[in-house]
Amino acid sequence: MNTNELKSISENLIETFKNAGKVSIDLYEKGLKIEIKDDKSPVSNGDLKVNEMITNKIKELTPNLPIISEETVKMNVKNKAKIFWLIDPIDGTKEYIAGKEEYTLNAALVINSIPIIGLVGVPKKNRLFYTYGPGESYLIENEMTRKINCKKKQPQGKIVALSSVVKPSDTILNKLKEFNVTSIVKMASSYKFCVIATGEYDIYAARERANEWDYAAGHAVAQNAGAIIKTLDEKPFLYGKEDYKNPSLLIKRAENLND
Secondary structure, three states, X not given: OOHHXXXXXXXXXXXXXXXXXXXXXXXXXXXXXXXXXXOOOEEEHHHHHHHHHHHHHHHHHOOOOOEEEOOOOOOOOOOOOOEEEEEEEEEOHHHHHOOOOOOEEEEEEEEOOEEEEEEEEEHHHOEEEEEOOOOOEEEEEOOEEEEOOOOOOOOOOOOEEEEOOOOOOHHHHHHHHOOOOOEEEEOOOOHHHHHHHOOOOOEEEEOOOOEHHHHHHHHHHHHHHOOEEXXXXXXXXXXXXXXXXXXXXXXXXXXXXOO
């Protein structure tokens, strides 16, 4: 696929993401129907409706490409595709059910192990991030679209890390010390990737956790905005693993976090 095709696909998904975000809020306000999945995690009718909306639009735009979604994936079927979609209709379902703001809607197109297209909707913050290639990451906010490029927003000398948990492990704390982190903020969902892409935060480190669909869309947005994304031991962070499991993760806004 060339850049124009990728641009067209991503931009044609924007309206669907906006509508799906509104539906997620509407269903929450009406009272969610919640079930517990086999892996003991919750799923709501909001997750399923958003999944249906995003999946249907992607099938319309790219009918020949496989779609792997958290809500429909068959974990016993190994992924052997080189080009495929990863969807996490609502990342942060627990936050969504609790009425919090940080849940996200996610879709990414992976080409040869790298997420190229990425869309991340953050309905309760009225933010929608999208990308279709290196140097082409955007934020739609208050009906305005602007390019984002990881430019530092924190004051000089202040380096703020993000964490999925209140108390990061010693492994993570030691890694963050290497980068002279001055404070750590807890944040849920793939929103972490996006606020590194905007330059609002500087770094995120995590041990092995979650699955490819949890990271891919945010990864595309951040990496295409200029962020450096690898594993904790500095290996490439790649997609298309047969079991979908994520390795460890290190996202840096830039090589020098004071720049």
